[in-house]
Amino acid sequence: MLLTQPAEGTPDVVETFEALRTASAALAAGRGPVAVDTERASGYRYSQRAYLVQIRREGSGTFLVDPVALDDRIDPLIKALDGTEWVLHAASQDLPCLDELGLKPAKLFDTELAGRLAGFERVALGTLVELMLGYRLEKGHGAADWSRRPLPQDWLDYAALDVELLIPLRDALEEELATQGKLEWALEEFEALRTAPPAPPRAEPWRRTSGIHRVRSPRGLAAVRALWEARDTLARQRDIAPGRVLPDASIVQAATTAPTSEEALLQLPVFKGRAQRRIADVWLRALRTAAGLPKSELPDPSPPHDGPPPPNRWGDRDPAAAARLSAVRAELVKIAEANRLPVENLLQPDLVRRTCWRPPAELSVERVAEALRGGGAREWQVTLTAEALSSALNGAKP
Numbered sequence: 061m062l063l064t065q066p067a068e069g070t071p072d073v074v075e076t077f078e079a080l081r082t083a084s085a086a087l088a089a090g091r092g093p094v095a096v097d098t099e100r101a102s103g104y105r106y107s108q109r110a111y112l113v114q115i116r117r118e119g120s121g122t123f124l125v126d127p128v129a130l131d132d133r134i135d136p137l138i139k140a141l142d143g144t145e146w147v148l149h150a151a152s153q154d155l156p157c158l159d160e161l162g163l164k165p166a167k168l169f170d171t172e173l174a175g176r177l178a179g180f181e182r183v184a185l186g187t188l189v190e191l192m193l194g195y196r197l198e199k200g201h202g203a204a205d206w207s208r209r210p211l212p213q214d215w216l217d218y219a220a221l222d223v224e225l226l227i228p229l230r231d232a233l234e235e236e237l238a239t240q241g242k243l244e245w246a247l248e249e250f251e252a253l254r255t256a257p258p259a260p261p262r263a264e265p266w267r268r269t270s271g272i273h274r275v276r277s278p279r280g281l282a283a284v285r286a287l288w289e290a291r292d293t294l295a296r297q298r299d300i301a302p303g304r305v306l307p308d309a310s311i312v313q314a315a316t317t318a319p320t321s322e323e324a325l326l327q328l329p330v331f332k333g334r335a336q337r338r339i340a341d342v343w344l345r346a347l348r349t350a351a352g353l354p355k356s357e358l359p360d361p362s363p364p365h366d367g368p369p370p371p372n373r374w375g376d377r378d379p380a381a382a383a384r385l386s387a388v389r390a391e392l393v394k395i396a397e398a399n400r401l402p403v404e405n406l407l408q409p410d411l412v413r414r415t416c417w418r419p420p421a422e423l424s425v426e427r428v429a430e431a432l433r434g435g436g437a438r439e440w441q442v443t444l445t446a447e448a449l450s451s452a453l454n455g456a457k458p
Contacts, residue, residue, distance in 0.1 A: 061194065061195050061196065062195075062196045062198065063195050063196065063197055063198060063221055063224065063225075064198040064217065064221075065198075065217050065220075065221070066122055066217070066220045066221060066224045067224070068121060068122070070122075070124075070213070070216050070217050070220045071121065071122055071123060071124055071220065072124075073112075073124045073125075073126050073129075073211065073216065074123055074124060074125045074126060074130075075126040075129035075130065076129070076130075077130065077133075080125065080130060080134060080136055080137060081136050083115075083123040083125065083137070084136035084137045084139065084140040085136075085140070086120045086121065086123070087115060087117050087120045087123065087137070087140045087141065088139075088140040089119065089120065090117035090118055090119040090120030091117070091118050091119045092117065092118045092119075092145075092227065093117070093144065093145040093146065093147050093169065093227055093230060094115060094116070094117045094141060094144045094145065094146050094147065095114075095115065095116040095117070095146075095147045095148075095223040095226035095227050095230075096113070096114070096115055096146045096147065096148050096154070096158070096163075096165075096223065097113075097114040097148065097149070097154065097219070097222040097223050097226070098110040098111075098112065098113050098114070098154045098157055098158060099111055099112040099114075099202075099204075099206040099219055100157060100206060101204075101205050101206045101207040102301065103203060103205075103301055103303075103304075104205040104207060104300070104301055104304065105205075105207050105299050105300065105301060106295045106296050106298070106299045106300055106301060106302065107299060108156065108157055109127075109157055109160060110127055110154075110157040110158065110160070110161060111126075111127070111128060111206040111207050112124060112125070112126060112127075112206055112211070112219055113125040113127060113158070113161070113163075114219050114220060114222055114223045115137075115141075115223065116223040116224065116226065116227070117144075117227075118227065122220050122223060122224065124216060124219060124220060125137065127161055128207075128209075132160075132161055134161055134162070134163070135162075137163070138161075138162050138163060141163065141165075142166070143166045144165070144166060144167075145165070145166065145167035145168070145169060146165035146167070146168055146169070147169045147171065147226045147227055147229075147230045148168070148169075148170055148171070148226075149170070149171045149172050149185045149222075149226065150170070150172040150173075151168060151170040151172075151173070151253055151254075152253060155253075155254075156258065165254055167250075167254070168250045168251070168253060168254040169230050169234070169250055170249075170250055170253060171185070171188060171226060171229050171230055171233055172184075172185070172188075173246070173249055173250070173253070173405075174230075174233040174234070174237060174246055175188050175233060176401075176402055176405050177237060177242050177245060177246050177249065177401065177405060178233060178236050178237055178240060178242065178400075179240070179399075179400030179401060185197065185222065185229075186199050188229060188233070189225050189229055192229055192232040192233065192236075193225055193228055193229060193232060195225060197221050197222075197224075197225075198217065198218060198221060199218065200218065201214070201215045201218045201219075202218075240400070242399075244440065245438075245440040248438040248439060248440055249405075249438060252436075252438055264285075264359075264363065265288075266284060266285045266288035266289065267363070269284055269288055269308050269311055269312065270308040270309070270312075271308055271309055271312040272284055272312060274312055274316060275312060275315050275316055276361065277361075278355070278358035278359060278360070278361055279318075279350065279351070279353075279358060280315045280316060280318070281315075281358070281359045281361060282350035282351075282353055282357075282358050282359055283314065283315035283318065283346075283347055283350040283351070284311055284312065284315045285350070285359055286346035286347065286349050286350040287306070287311045287314060287315065287343060287346050287347070287350075288311060289346070290342050290343065290345070290346040291305050291306045291311070294339070294342065306330070306336070306343070307330060309330075310328065310329075310330040310331065313328055313329075313330075314328060314331070314343065314347060318347065318351070319344075319347065320347075320348075320351070321344075322340050322341070322344050325340055325343060325344055325347070326340060331343070367410065367413065367414055367417075368381075368413050368414060368416075368417035368418075371385060371413065374417075378417070379458035380456070380458045381416055381417050382458065383456040383457055383458040384416040384419065384452070384453055384456040385412070385413065385416040385417075386456070387452040387453070387455065387456040388412060388415070388416050388449055388452045388453065388456075389412070390452070391445075391448040391449065391451070391452045392406055392407060392412065392445065392448075392449075394448075395444055395445060395448060399444065406441060406444065406445065407432070407437060407441055407445055408435075408436065408437075411432065411435040411436060411437060414435060415428075415431055415432065415435065415449070415453075416453070419431070419453050423450055423453045423454045424450060425446050425447050425450045427450075428446050428449050428450040428453065429442050429446035432445065432446060432449070
């Protein structure tokens with residue numbers, strides 16, 4: 061059955077403090093878990109803030125809260141949700157912007173992660189709802205500019221539908237996980253996700269510029285860095301997504317062609333546009349700054365990493381480590397298949413690489429288990445993998 065609107069209709073947006081107090085009182089009087097979702101404007105705005113928060117609870121109904129209209133002052137809502145279990149889909153995407161508003165779950169159930177642990181190959185919300193509950197959701201506005209005001213009615217319908225069936229989906233997935241003997245695994249994963257600290261900022265975020273691999277010289281990399289930083293400053297000031305200020309491809313093109321005059325810069329495709337011509341001096345100043353740097357201040361084409369090198373280089377740099385990685389991966393695939401799990405959920409790939417690159421001095425089951433716990437593995441993961449990894453590490457031959 062196709063759902064195009066919530067069963068109770070799409071509610072009006074909560075955008076006044078009086079409406080917020082009414083909604084918060086209703087939610088506090090509800091029962092059971094709380095379905096939560098957010099809408100952002102990632103492809104349009106610099107910030108990752110929530111432009112709409114959708115909440116649903118049994119006995120309360122659905123509420124669409126506009127934190128922008130409320131100046132992010134949502135204390136009644138924070139109080140109403142205190143101590144409740146939240147149900148989210150792909151919680152890692154929503155928790156940071158909810159945390160910015162002061163909203164923090166006391167307990168978490170992530171339906172996407174639950175679907176992965178249950179062994180489903182496709183875990184999009186619409187797919188799981190159709191598979192587990194027999195409904196199809198009207199989709200199509202997830203990548204829209206949610207900073208727009210007023211929000212169109214069909215967008216609000218879509219937003220309300222995102223929480224319409226989250227609680228029944230949670231219950232169905234919980235039952236499935238219990239049947240498979242995986243519920244305790246899932247609860248460990250949910251708690252690790254709920255309590256995970258924020259990711260530290262990247263030391264050199266400009267190195268993630270798409271297409272940067274085509275820039276091979278230190279001077280060219282300095283130009284990428286200067287252009288990226290100039291773009292980031294403009295994007296932050298204007299609250300516009302950086303790619304809308306200047307595409308990555310244009311940064312790379314300017315860095316590789318190294319124009320030295322405004323006339324030469326404006327010959328490049330994107331820079332010919334009216335918007336870019338108005339700020340051509342910003343880009344030219346960045347390029348000239350990079351061109352004038354002494355060699356000692358140029359970026360390293362091969363910066364040091366805090367972890368192991370890419371696995372495709374292990375065979376040359378450390379054949380024994382390459383053999384360990386191959387043996388461990390083979391064992392993990394067996395365990396994952398036996399338990400109907402994605403191998404990346406069985407153990408984080410980065411932890412696997414680190415353990416194989418620099419294994420414990422003693423390769424006993426106990427020491428391997430300690431290394432896994434130290435790397436952030438949950439107890440269920442350690443129980444499933446430590447013995448097999450110890451055996452693989454001990455038996456690996458280059």
